[in-house]
Amino acid sequence: MTPAKSDTPLQILISAPDDAVAQFQPAIAKALTAAGVTSYIAPDLAPENVDYIVFAPNGMIADFTPFTRARAALSLWAGVDKVLDNPTLTLPLARMVDPGQREGMIEYVTAHVLRHHIEMDRYIMTSQGWDQIAPPLARDRKVTVLGVGELGGACASALGALNFNTHGWSRRPRTVPGVTTHTGDAGLDDALSGADIVVCLLPTTPQTENVLNATTLALLAPGAVVINPGRGSLIDDAALIAALDSGALGHATLDTFRVEPLPEDHAFRAHPKVTVSPHVASLVRTDTSAAVIAKNILRGEAGEPFQHLVNRQAGY
Numbered sequence: 001m002t003p004a005k006s007d008t009p010l011q012i013l014i015s016a017p018d019d020a021v022a023q024f025q026p027a028i029a030k031a032l033t034a035a036g037v038t039s040y041i042a043p044d045l046a047p048e049n050v051d052y053i054v055f056a057p058n059g060m061i062a063d064f065t066p067f068t069r070a071r072a073a074l075s076l077w078a079g080v081d082k083v084l085d086n087p088t089l090t091l092p093l094a095r096m097v098d099p100g101q102r103e104g105m106i107e108y109v110t111a112h113v114l115r116h117h118i119e120m121d122r123y124i125m126t127s128q129g130w131d132q133i134a135p136p137l138a139r140d141r142k143v144t145v146l147g148v149g150e151l152g153g154a155c156a157s158a159l160g161a162l163n164f165n166t167h168g169w170s171r172r173p174r175t176v177p178g179v180t181t182h183t184g185d186a187g188l189d190d191a192l193s194g195a196d197i198v199v200c201l202l203p204t205t206p207q208t209e210n211v212l213n214a215t216t217l218a219l220l221a222p223g224a225v226v227i228n229p230g231r232g233s234l235i236d237d238a239a240l241i242a243a244l245d246s247g248a249l250g251h252a253t254l255d256t257f258r259v260e261p262l263p264e265d266h267a268f269r270a271h272p273k274v275t276v277s278p279h280v281a282s283l284v285r286t287d288t289s290a291a292v293i294a295k296n297i298l299r300g301e302a303g304e305p306f307q308h309l310v311n312r313q314a315g316y
Contacts, residue, residue, distance in 0.1 A: 010039040010297065013050045013067075015059035016076060024076065024293075027286045028054065031294035037301070052297055053091070057082035064088040071300050074293050076284060078151070079231065080310055081204040093310045098292055100285030102154050105201075108229055108281040109155040110162065112253050113197055116225040117141055117164075121251070138163040142221070144195040146211060147230060148174050148181060149316070151282070152201035167191045171207060171314075192219040200228040200235065205315035214239040223250035229281030232257040237268075244273045255281040 012028070014021055025041050032039045041054075047066035053073045055061055057080060064073065065088045072092045075083075080095050115121070118135050135141075141164055145156040148168035153176050160166040160178030168174070169182045169191040182191040188211070192198065198220060202208040212226065213236040220226075226249060228235055237258065243249040253275040254268060260279055268274045296306050310316060 010037060010051045010301070011045055011049045012039050012041040012052045012054060012297070013045045013047075013070075014041055014043050014054045015061045016043075016054075016056035017058065020056055020059075020076065023286050024054070024290060027290035028293050031290045032297065035294060035298055037294075037298065039297075052300065054293055062086075062088075064091060067091070072296065072306055074296055076289065076293075078284075079204060079316075081231075081315060084310070084312060084315060092306050093312070094296055094306050094308045095310050095316065096284060096289055096292060097150050097308045098284055098289040100288030101282045102151055104282035104285065105151045105229065106155050106158045108255070109199055109201075109227065110158050112227050113143060113159060113164070113199065114162075116197055116227075116251060116253070139165060141165060141197065142167065142195045143197045143199065144169065144191045145179075145199045145201060146191070146234070147200065147202035147208075148176050148179065149201075149203070152199070152230075153179075155199060155201060167195070170202075188216070189219060192216055194221050195219075195224060196221045197225045197227065200226070200230040202230055202234055203316035204231040204233050207315075209233045210236040210239075212236065212240065214242070217243045217249065220249070222248065224248075225250055226252045226254075228252070229255040232260070241267055241271065244271060249273070251275070253277070255279055 014025055021043050029039060029041050048068055050067050050070045053067060053070050054076065055073060056076045070091055072094060073089060075095050078096050080093065083089055143159050143164045144167040145152050146169050148156050148170050156166050156168045156176050156179045167180045167182065168176050169188050173183045174181055202211060211234050217239055240252055244252060251273050255277045256279055262268060262276060268276055299306055
């Protein structure tokens with residue numbers, strides 16, 4: 001793509017917490033300069049002069065109305081649920097689809113699936129005894145990925161390549177090579193029934209809230225494991241703790257929560273069958289995500305459709 005030439009620098013507002021501004025401002029400028037585009041990127045531009053808005057959903061913009069010249073709002077996050085109900089955000093809205101983030105999520109998910117598959121916790125947590133028990137082979141372990149979009153589909157493919165009996169579920173029909181895919185309510189039951197490990201990578205929508213609840217958790221294999229690097233709202237916390245306490249579930253590895261940071265007195269922190277990580281399953285990588293932002297700006301300047309536009313009705 002070749003953007004129209006202009007001697008006037010593009011005015012790009014970056015709206016994010018100070019640490020994110022310091023991180024992404026020079027990276028986006030570098031990516032645009034490498035593409036031959038001059039730009040001025042700052043967190044305090046006059047709204048009427050802004051050509052593009054690069055923002056984190058926890059940034060400072062509450063009212064997008066004054067940005068009368070802006071051509072698009074480009075999110076630094078994959079999840080945009082925090083801004084979808086903002087009636088002033090009528091600009092084309094693109095979410096972040098970062099190849100570096102995708103690779104990081106594959107690494108996190110496969111690491112924890114393998115950890116639970118070969119039952120490493122048994123040896124990590126205790127050095128007593130000489131307990132030689134062979135786990136099932138990957139082909140005999142049913143792993144279900146809830147959400148097989150950009151991140152979930154990549155993770156499901158990686159698990160399939162490792163020879164797991166991999167299933168995926170999504171609200172809309174999808175095809176993922178090497179993965180048995182399901183959709184709809186009946187498909188959800190099929191995907192979860194007898195699953196040994198469940199990975200949650202759905203977006204936050206009213207339809208996905210508490211997708212793992214007392215009823216659906218009861219479909220899993222006895223002693224199953226839940227891994228949630230997606231969104232905290234996907235799981236009914238009370239139902240999860242009840243299933244862990246009863247022994248119906250063997251473990252939960254959780255990276256996302258309804259309240260973050262996770263309160264120090266939350267039941268998850270002290271539960272012996274819960275592993276907590278601080279929303280680090282796959283942080284946005286500066287260089288690769290800056291390249292995604294720059295590419296979308298180039299597309300806008302060339303009059304081409306923006307990539308990764310949010311379907312506002314679907315919620316992602």
